Amino acid sequence: MPWDDEEARQAVLRSEEMLAGLENLPDSTAAALAEGAVGAVVELYGQCLARVIGHAAHDTGLLRRLADDDLVGHLFLVHDLHPDPVAQRAAAALEAARPRLERAGILDAELIAVEEGVARVRLSRRTGCGCSSSEPPETLVHDALVGRAPEIERVEVETAPTETPQALIAVDTLFRAVSPSCGRSG
Template sequence: MPWEEENARRHVARTEELLSGLDTLPDNVASRRALECVEALVDLYGECLGRVMEHAASDEGGEALARRLAEDELVGHLLLVHDLHPDPADVRVRRAVEQIRPQLRSLGGDAELVETTDEAVRIRVQGGGRGCGSSPDVLEQTVRDAVGGAAPDAGRIDIETVQAAEPETLIPVDALFRSGTLTGRGAG
């Protein structure tokens, strides 16, 4: 029975915690052996996954199957680990930016992919500062998290922050006053 997404995320976090603790074990020989065992297992599973992707690609409709597999968050990340993801990094970056734009807009900002190269991704983030949780730092971190998650192989993430222009006032303040009083009040 497949895991629910939250259960999968918890398991990934626990696995990362266990793996990062291997090098802190007091017995260096056991620590190295455990790490070698994990690496061998990851390599083996990667080879198996590669063969699954090859078999899928050779069948009619294989491209659609590869796409569905890559769109699954857990499987997609596994494909990335083994350099088997069907989409290149620039496609995944572009998709990630488009997917978070509604969230950024709700925070008073926006993002635009400027350039992708082998070394870096350059993204322009605009806005911030209007309302709770809409600082430029929050917008930048939202972009970094989305792009880093979708394309960890994309290289450096360079973010150019542009402050949003102050919105023009619909009615100039001085138009509300006539002879020192508000229009429509106290003139009588």
């Protein structure tokens, strides 16, 4: 039975941890051999995946579904085969992160540019919202962008506070005593 998206994410994390652990093996010859074997398999699978994409290229709906699948999309990224340009994936990542950013007090997140591995993002904060998040909005933005566009090496975030809109009726006027002559004819 195929993995669901969460199982796929966990498998990707486990794989990355194990690959990172190869460099810590005490036997450097065995570590180099293991890295070489993994690299050869990854390269072989990348070539196979490129052929699959070539066969599916005429069916844009199929290619879109494959690219949007978390696990398959990750493989496209690993092999530099993703059909969407980096800026498009970065914009989609910000859009997907909106609910978490809103909980962190961010009204808007705008992708300004992606150039030479640097993404520039403008955040508009809600002033005085008292919102709390376990992660700062800048970290949420960074993680979202790098997750969908690993080519992004650095994220530059500028934050501008957004003024709280003025109430249509000032609150203090609601509690003023009504003049006895108001509304009476006389």
